[in-house]
Amino acid sequence: YQLDGEYKRFEADLAVDAGARLGGSVTYHVELDGTEVYKSPVIRGSEKPVSISVPLGKAKQISLIVDFADRADELDHANWLNARLVK
Numbered sequence: 513y514q515l516d517g518e519y520k521r522f523e524a525d526l527a528v529d530a531g532a533r534l535g536g537s538v539t540y541h542v543e544l545d546g547t548e549v550y551k552s553p554v555i556r557g558s559e560k561p562v563s564i565s566v567p568l569g570k571a572k573q574i575s576l577i578v579d580f581a582d583r584a585d586e587l588d589h590a591n592w593l594n595a596r597l598v599k
Contacts, residue, residue: 513573513574514572514573515571515572515573515597518599519568519598519599520567520598521568521597521598522565522566522596522597523563523566523594523595523598524563524564524596525562525563525564525594526540526552526555526561526562526563526592526593527555527559527560527561527590527591527593528556528557528589528590529557529589529590529591535557536556536557536590537554537555537556537557537581537582538579539552539555539578539579540564540576541575541576541579542564542566542576542577543574543577544566544568544575545573549566550566552564554582555581556581556582557589561593565598576592576595578590
């Protein structure tokens with residue numbers, strides 16, 4: 513996503529969708545201008561959401577990436593809950 517330089521940070525709550533029940537395992541990555549600035553621990557369907565706040569600095573572009581973890585992509589229904597850009 514393109515950033516217009518008006519935002520100070522990106523915030524979200526990271527979780528595997530409740531529909532996955534105890535299944536699903538993913539990692540979340542945030543890249544700014546093509547450089548990874550955040551990588552989550554493995555988040556599983558049985559865990560509570562993990563809140564993040566990533567400073568944006570002067571970045572022009574943000575990429576939000578999800579990758580599978582334990583069992584390939586089985587039930588990996590990743591959610592970026594309450595994702596927002598903060599001024």
